[in-house]
Amino acid sequence: MLRLPNFEVRTPERLDEAVALLAELGEGARVIAGGTDLVPNMKHELFTPRVLVSLARLPELRGIGDAGPGWLRIGAMTSLADVAADARVEQHAPALAQAAGLVAGPQLRTMGTLGGNVLLDTRCQWYNQTYFWREALGFCLKKDGTLCHVVEGGSKCVAAASNDTAPALMTVRAELVFAGPDGRRVTPIDDLWIADGIANKKCGRDEILVEVRLPHSGSGHRGAYGKLRDRGSIDFPLLGVAVKLELNTEDAVADADVVLTALQARPVRIKRASELLRGVRIGTEAFLAAARGVAEQAHKQAHPMPNIPGDADWRRAMVPVYVRRTLEAAATRAGPVHAV
Ligand SMILES: Cc1cc2nc3c(=O)[nH]c(=O)nc-3n(C[C@H](O)[C@H](O)[C@H](O)COP(=O)(O)OP(=O)(O)OC[C@H]3O[C@@H](n4cnc5c(N)ncnc54)[C@H](O)[C@@H]3O)c2cc1C
Ligand code: SF4
Structure with a gap:
């Protein structure tokens, strides 16, 4: 106990x-x-x-x-x-x-x-452990120690938001x-x-x-959240994806934003999301193509580390999948996106 x-x-x-x-x-x-x-x-x-x-x-x-x-x-x-x-x-x-x-x-x-x-507080599988467990590994930079178990030789903690x-x-x-x-x-x-x-x-x-x-x-606002986790409940995110779309009166994207979490110490904004989606009407092939473009950009930007549980390569492979699904869910008001 x-x-x-x-x-x-x-x-x-x-x-x-x-x-x-x-x-x-x-x-x-x-x-x-x-x-x-x-x-x-x-x-x-x-x-x-x-x-x-x-x-x-x-x-x-x-x-x-x-x-x-x-x-x-x-x-x-x-x-x-x-x-x-x-x-x-x-x-x-x-x-x-x-x-x-x-x-x-x-x-x-x-x-x-x-x-x-x-x-x-940020989380790390080498940090959110008992004192006994952490002591057995010689602690780490974030608490009581001098080294990082995630980045060998690292001098900066990369525990995840x-x-x-x-x-x-x-x-x-x-x-x-x-x-x-x-x-x-x-x-x-x-x-x-x-x-x-x-x-x-x-x-x-x-x-x-x-x-x-x-x-x-305004009335053109759409938003959705996508969460990758081991179980349908209880678990912290292995990846979190928040999406905002602002639509004009023709249902075309006037502005967009995509922010990811559970990767590194701070949430990560995906570059060019608005540029790639702007002017595209939701519910069209062009929207799906633009969403795939944002998903590719997210894959380039996201580099999960073994700081939190879940294989880092698998988490990276899930980034474009969750970004695309969450964009589509925002457009159709079908969020959230998560495993059940
Ligand atoms: C089994 C389990 C699963 C969890 N899963 C998730 C999850 O999926 N996603 C997730 O995001 N979180 C998860 N959590 C973490 C936690 O339950 C939530 O993040 C929750 O929202 C924390 O809120 P709290 O009020 O309990 O914060 P507290 O535990 O009371 O405080 C958290 C920190 O914030 C500071 N703080 C709190 N309020 C203020 C304030 N108003 N001003 C200044 N400082 C403040 C405290 O000092 C402390 O450092 C999980 C926790 C457990 C135990
Ligand atoms: S990232 Fe490194 S220093 Fe930070 S909590 Fe994890 S093991 Fe410790």
């Missing part, structure tokens, strides 16, 4: 109190939302905080509503189950609703939050609102990432993610 180390839980009732507490406690404190990733990681002794600052009693971090004209807000403590089931999220960001609905299984989506998913909602949020150009000791800041989610598996986000330990903002979409 894996035991949790000793720790204390603090439950502030105001956001400014929570921010002040984090600043006061410093490195020894960590935020806990649903705890579905943090608690297993504490059992594995990947994190050993003295104090957990719970966000459970902060009402302004909950719920889905308006964030001024043309914007939808989703409080960071909103459960993934609620994000997946919300009609406004489905309307303005169908890829996000689908991605949230494919995280883990029903229990974890009920406990797990959108904020916790955005700020999920594995949060399903991140690529979907990137396709709709979401913004994140953080509260910290210097007040609030708003950042486009694209600017959150760093290509470093040890800490892949520009976010201070003393900052709290308050909400995620999504721009309203």
Whole structure:
């Protein structure tokens, strides 16, 4: 049985109190939302905080509503189950609703939050293990050690961004609102990432993610999420594909975006997706040909490594398959794409 180390839980009732507490406690404190990733990681002794600052009693971090004209807000403590089931999220960001609905299984989506998913730690099959297991291998760069088991001789951690909602949020150009000791800041989610598996986000330990903002979409918006995983439930992505299409009044593509996850430390945007699809009407042979072109481009760009489970060559072979299927599913509103 894996035991949790000793720790204390603090439950502030105001956001400014929570921010002040984090600043006061410093490195020894960590935020806990649903705890579905943090608690297993504490059992594995990947994190050993003295104090957990719970966000459970902060009402302004909950719920889905308006964030001024043309914007939808989703409080960071909103459960993934609620994000997946919300009609406004489905309307303005169908890829996000689908991605949230494919995280883990029903229990974890009920406990797990959108904020916790955005700020999920990177994953690696040599890292997400017990202390005993990691010690037997001499640990690794990300925690307690000096070498990498994925890239021989490597000096940089390449643990994979594995949060399903991140690529979907990137396709709709979401913004994140953080509260910290210097007040609030708003950042486009694209600017959150760093290509470093040890800490892949520009976010201070003393900052709290308050909400995620999504721009309203028009009637031509289409989105879908595709997820490759071993089983039809529970598993983290072996590959995640988020797609956005913006159609004009003739049902031709005016803009497109494709972002992949579970490859490297940050989600990967596929180059030329919009250029290859622009002007092509959905439901035509030309659309299928353009989707194949984007799939080929994704295959060129994606180089899965043995950082997460699943044979890396097989995962690479699945990239064009999932990109093409997810583009077609977005066009026909048939998402999500996943094995059952
Ligand atoms: C068996 C299993 C399967 C899983 N499968 C998947 C999967 O398929 N896809 C997937 O994406 N995830 C998966 N997860 C991981 C996890 O359940 C989800 O990512 C979930 O959304 C995490 O949210 P949480 O609220 O539980 O976060 P927590 O575990 O509470 O926190 C995660 C991290 O974010 C920080 N944090 C959380 N909220 C905030 C905030 N508002 N401000 C600042 N910091 C914050 C915490 O300090 C911590 O570092 C799985 C987990 C398990 C145990
Ligand atoms: S990629 Fe994996 S093995 Fe290499 S340093 Fe990162 S966590 Fe450790």
